[in-house]
Amino acid sequence: xxxxxxxxxxxxxxxxxxxxxxxxxxxxxxxxxxxxxxxxxxxxxxxxxxxxxxxxxxxxxxxxxxxxxxxxxxxxxxxxxxxxxxxxxxxxxxxx
Amino acid sequence: xxxxxxxxxxxxxxxxxxxxxxxxxxxxxxxxxxxxxxxxxxxxxxxxxxxxxxxxxxxxxxxxxxxxxxxxxxxxxxxxxxxxxxxxxxxxxxxxxxxxxxxxxxxxxxxxxxxxxxxxxxxxxxxxxxxxxxxxxxxxxxxxxxxxxxxxxxxxxxxxxxxxxxxxxxxxxxxxxxxxxxxxxxxxxxxxxxxxxxxxxxxxxxxxxxxxxxxxxxxxxxxxxxxxxxxxxxxxxxxxxxxxxxxxxxxxxxxxxxxxxxxxxxxxxxxxxxxxxxxxxxxxxxxxxxxxxxxxxxxxxxxxxxxxxxxxxxxxxxxxxxxxxxxxxxxxxxxxxxxxxxxxxxxxxxxxxxxxxxxxxxxxxxxxxxxxxxxxxxxxxxxxxxxxxxxxxxxxxxxxxxxxxxxxxxxxxxxxxxxxxxxxxxxxxxxxxxxxxxxxxxxxxxxxxxxxxxxxxxxxxxxxxxxxxxxxxxxxxxxxxxxxxxxxxxxxxxx
Numbered sequence: 268x269x270x271x272x273x274x275x276x277x278x279x280x281x282x283x284x285x286x287x288x289x290x291x292x293x294x295x296x297x298x299x300x301x302x303x304x305x306x307x308x309x310x311x312x313x314x315x316x317x318x319x320x321x322x323x324x325x326x327x328x329x330x331x332x333x334x335x336x337x338x339x340x341x342x343x344x345x346x347x348x349x350x351x352x353x354x355x356x357x358x359x360x361x362x363x
Numbered sequence: 364x365x366x367x368x369x370x371x372x373x374x375x376x377x378x379x380x381x382x383x384x385x386x387x388x389x390x391x392x393x394x395x396x397x398x399x400x401x402x403x404x405x406x407x408x409x410x411x412x413x414x415x416x417x418x419x420x421x422x423x424x425x426x427x428x429x430x431x432x433x434x435x436x437x438x439x440x441x442x443x444x445x446x447x448x449x450x451x452x453x454x455x456x457x458x459x460x461x462x463x464x465x466x467x468x469x470x471x472x473x474x475x476x477x478x479x480x481x482x483x484x485x486x487x488x489x490x491x492x493x494x495x496x497x498x499x500x501x502x503x504x505x506x507x508x509x510x511x512x513x514x515x516x517x518x519x520x521x522x523x524x525x526x527x528x529x530x531x532x533x534x535x536x537x538x539x540x541x542x543x544x545x546x547x548x549x550x551x552x553x554x555x556x557x558x559x560x561x562x563x564x565x566x567x568x569x570x571x572x573x574x575x576x577x578x579x580x581x582x583x584x585x586x587x588x589x590x591x592x593x594x595x596x597x598x599x600x601x602x603x604x605x606x607x608x609x610x611x612x613x614x615x616x617x618x619x620x621x622x623x624x625x626x627x628x629x630x631x632x633x634x635x636x637x638x639x640x641x642x643x644x645x646x647x648x649x650x651x652x653x654x655x656x657x658x659x660x661x662x663x664x665x666x667x668x669x670x671x672x673x674x675x676x677x678x679x680x681x682x683x684x685x686x687x688x689x690x691x692x693x694x695x696x697x698x699x700x701x702x703x704x705x706x707x708x709x710x711x712x713x714x715x716x717x718x719x720x721x722x723x724x725x726x727x728x729x730x731x732x733x734x735x736x737x738x739x740x741x742x743x744x745x746x747x748x749x750x751x752x753x754x755x756x757x758x759x760x761x762x763x764x765x766x767x768x769x770x771x772x773x774x775x776x777x778x779x780x781x782x783x784x785x786x787x788x789x790x791x792x793x794x795x796x797x798x799x800x801x802x803x804x805x806x807x808x809x810x811x812x813x814x815x816x817x818x819x820x821x822x823x824x825x826x827x828x829x830x831x832x833x834x835x836x837x838x839x840x841x842x843x844x845x846x847x848x849x850x851x852x853x854x855x856x857x858x
Contacts, residue, residue, distance in 0.1 A: 275733075282691060282736040283698070283713070284729055285721030297730060297791050298737070304792060305680045308750050318752030321572050322759055322808025323558045323604065323832060330598035342465040346702030357700055358712040 269299035368392055368528040372437050372585040375531055379426055379436045386422040386436030389531075390415050390480050393438045397482065397529045400858050406504050406514075406524040408443045409451050410483035422478040433588045433612075435478030440530040442518050443484040444491055445576065446565040447471050450481070454567050455499040456489045458697050458704045458723035468565020469597045470534060470576050477592050482530050485520030489725045490694070491538055491569040493517050494797045496545070497788055498727045505784070506549060507856040508822050512781040515545030521579040522549035526856060532589055533579040538569050539682055540776075540801025542577045543813035547776035547825020550815045550854060552842070553579050554586045555801075557832050558808035559604040561590075562597035570689035571602075573682075573805040582852050583814065583843040587611035590835060604833075611836055615843040622844040624664025627770045632841060634660055635670035635769035640800050645778040648819020653775050656816040656826045656845065660773065663844050670765050670772070674757045678803040681758065683795060684738050684751035685806070690728075691735030697723060730791060759807045766831040771841055774800050776813040776825035800827060810835050814842045815851035823854075 275295045279286045286294065340353050349356040370378070370389070378384045394412050401407055415438065422436030441447060444454045446464035448471075453459045467475065475481065488498035496504040496519025504519045506512040507527040514523040518535030522545035525533050535542040537555035546553025554577045561576045568574060578589035591612055596605045617625070623632040636657060641650065661667045699705035699719030706718040724732070738747035765772070777797060787794045804811045809829055816826035826845075830838045846852050 278733045278737045278740070280717075281740060282729075282732045283695075283716050283720055284724070284732065285714075285717035286729075287721075290721075290726075290729075293726075294730060294733060298734060300790075300792050301683060301730075301734060301795075302737075304795075305684065305747065307677055308680050308684075308754060309746065311677065311750075311754065313750060313753035313757075316753040316756050318749055319755040319759055320752060321558070321602065322755070322806065323602075329601070338465060345465055346462055348699060348702070348705035349707065355700060358707070358710070358715055360712055 270295050270302070368396060368531055370531055371581045372434065372531055372588050375437050376433050380431060382426070386419040386426065386480060387416065389436065390419040390438050393482055393530060396527070400527055401529060403510055403858065404505055404507055404523050404527050404529070405502050406486055406520040406527065406529060407440065407483045408453055408455060408486050408501060408520070411450055411481055414450065415480050415482050418480045422480060425478050432477040434474060434592050436480060437531050438480040438482045439474065440482050440485045440521055440524045440533040441471060442487055442521055442533070442535050444487065444536060444567040445471055445534060446567065447481065447484065450484065452484065452567070454490045455487045455501060456723070456725065456728070457500045460704065462702055466565065469562035469599060470593050471565065473593055474534070485518065485524060485533055485535070487520055488517035489728050490567070491517045491536060491541055492690070492727045492731055494540070494544060494794050495787065496520065497784065498725060500725050503784060506781045507858055508550065509781065512783050512822070513548070515548035515777070515781060517541040518579060519545045522546050522551050522553065525549070525551045525579050525581060527858060528855065532581070532585055534576060535579050536566055536574055536576050537805065538573045538686060539805050540798040542579060543776050543801050543811060543825065543827060544798060546579055546813045548781040548823060550823030550851070551579050551581065552583055552586050552815070552852065553577065553813045554590060555804065555811050556590065556594065556835060557810045559602050560594050560810070560833065560835070562600040562603045564597055564599040568693040570686040571693060572689060573686055583839055583846050584612060584615060586812065587615060587839050606833070609836055611839055615840055617840070617844065621664030623660060623841065626837070626840060632665045632771070633769040634665045634667045635765055635772045636667060637670050637672045637675065637772055637774060639672050639675040640774035642778060642799065644796065645775065646780060646819055649775050649778060649780065649824050652817030652819060652824040653826060657773055659848055660845060663848055668769065670769060672761050672765060674754065674761050675803055677754050678758060678806055679795060679799055681751045681754040681806055682802040683734070684747050685755065687731040687735035688738050688748050689735070691732045691739065694728070694732055727791070755806050758803055762807045762809060762831070770830065771834070771838060772829040774827045774829065776800060776827040780819050780822035780824060804829055808832065810838055812838050812842050814846060815854070816849070817851055
C-alpha cells in the first residue's frame, strides 16, 4: 500500500529531517516503491524462527578495565560548531 | 597514454628492500599520476602530498635501518569514512565536510604503524550508501576503463585509484558489496573479510552489524599482505573477534598444475555454483566470463557442482530493512551540536536539528534514514525489522548447510558491468538490484573476494568467491590459483 504525504511527514519528524514539499512527494513515491519490494517477506511464514542480530556468534568480548589516556577537552571540542569556553553551546532545550 | 604506477605491493616492497627505488620516489610517481589523471577520474576527495612525502621520508629511514615491514613505504588511498587524525574525513557528505578527526581508526593506526604512506582520502557514495559513487555530495568518480561510466560503489574512489595506477592499493569498507562491486567494475581485487576479523573502531558507522573494512588491490597476494596488517582483535571494538593471527600471505602458491586438486576440507577443493546467483537480469557477457572462469577452476583440479540457495531471493528486502534500520540509529548522532554541519539560523532547537539534517544529508541518506525509522516505528517493527532478522537467520542457515557440502561458492560479483553515469539514478530500486550477488554475504557475515575474470563490452567482469566464516586463507588460495592461471588482473586501462 503506497504511503501518503502525512505518513512521510510523520516518518521525517521521527527522523528529525526537515523536508521541502517537493522532497515529501519524491520520498512518498520512492519509499512506496521500496516498501513494495518488501512484500516478498510478508509471504514467508517465519513463525518460531529466532531473529539474528549479528551473523557471527559473539560471546561478549570484554577488555581489561585499565586506566589509559583519553582525549583532552580541547581536542574533544575541536569540531564543535559553537563553543563557549570548555562547553558546547546549544539552543535552549526547555522553553518558557 | 600511461597506465600509472606499474607496481603491486609485493613488487614495490621488494624494490624498496633492495633500494632500487625509495619510498619518496615511489610516492612522487603516485602524486604525479594523481596530478596527471585525477581531474578526470576524481577518485580522491583529499590529496595529502606534504603528509605523504613526510611519511615516505620516515619509511625510507626505516628501510635503511632494516626494520621495514611489508607495507612500509608503499603509498595507499584510504576511503573517506575511515578516521585519519588531522586529515579531513568527510564521508563524502556535506554533513562532515569540515570534520577533522582527532584520532585514527584502528585500521589507519595499524597501516601507518607499519610505515604505510597516505596519499589521501577516497571518494565514495555518501556514508557508504550507494552502488555507483554518484551519491558523493562533492562529485562522482569515473571509471578508468571508460570515463563516461561509474566505477561502482560505494568504495568507487578506491577501486578507481588502484585501476588508474594512482595508488598501489586502497582501503575500502563493505556493508552490502561496497568493496567487491567496485572492484569487479574496475578490474581490481576486493576482499570483504569475515564480520569481526577487522576492527571497526574509527570506521564511521553506516550499518554496524554489516560493515567491514578490507583491501582493494591489484592482485591476490597484495590482498593477503594488507589483510595481514589490518586483521586482528582490538580492545576498542567489542565485536572484533579474539582469534590468533594467521599469515594470509604464506602458502598462497601450491606448486602444481592442478593446485585446487588438494587443499579442500577433504582432498580437492569443492566449489558450489549457486543457481540463484545466475539471474535473468545478468548480462550475457558476464555469464560467459563466469562460465569460462568456472571451467578454468575445474581445470585447476576443483570439484565443481551446482547448488541451491533459495532464500537468496529475499536477501534484497532483508538487507534494505536491516541496513536502513541500523543507519537510522547510527546517523541520529548528526544533530549539528557536537561536530559536523550545523544550521543555527532559527530560534528553536528542534527546528535547528531538522534543518541541519535536512540540509546536511543527501537524498539517498535521507531515504535510508527514513526507511529505517519507518521499519522500526510503532506498529511496523514486527512486520519489517523483526521479520528481516528472522529471514537473516534463514539466509545464514542456508549458507551453513551448503558449506557442509562445498568449500566455497563461485558467483558473479555484479550481474552487470559498469554502467553509464546517470543511467540508474532516477530509480532507487533499480540501483539496489545491482548488489543482489553481494548483499547476502554481509547478511551472513561471511568473507568473500572479487577477482577479475574477463571483459564484457570492453569492461571488467568480477568473479566472487564466498566462503564460511574465517575461511579467508582458503579463499585467497583459490583466488590465487585462478589468478596464476589467467591474465585478467594484468590488464590496465589507458588514460
